[in-house]
Amino acid sequence: MEESIVFGKSKKFAIGIVNLYKTLCDEKHEYVLSKQVLKSGTSIGANISEAQCAQSKADFYAKMYIAYKESSETKYWLELLHETNYISKEKFEELNSDNQEILRILAKITKNQKKL
Numbered sequence: 282m283e284e285s286i287v288f289g290k291s292k293k294f295a296i297g298i299v300n301l302y303k304t305l306c307d308e309k310h311e312y313v314l315s316k317q318v319l320k321s322g323t324s325i326g327a328n329i330s331e332a333q334c335a336q337s338k339a340d341f342y343a344k345m346y347i348a349y350k351e352s353s354e355t356k357y358w359l360e361l362l363h364e365t366n367y368i369s370k371e372k373f374e375e376l377n378s379d380n381q382e383i384l385r386i387l388a389k390i391t392k393n394q395k396k397l
Contacts (some may be wrong), residue, residue: 286386287390290386291383293379294326297376298376299323305362305368307366314358317358321351321354322351322380325348328345329344332348343393345394346391349387351390357372359380360373
């Protein structure tokens, strides 16, 4: 089931984001952008988790769409961190690739739910 696949991927991604946050704070002494990417990057999985306990199809759709928007926001923060040289090209490509996969799955889920 796509929902459980995306939950697992979003949790793995959130762990990567938490580790990125720790590195940015400890090694780069960057606290503003890192907090933004931490909030949006961990919110993806939190909203997917909430969707799994949705009270209705509309509630499920709303939570999954919020997760989609958070994933899109995270893409922005990752790009900004990369373009300002806070993260390497390799780290950006790794995290961005994982996030893009999550975005694609969430887009498919929300598109299918909207049809219902």
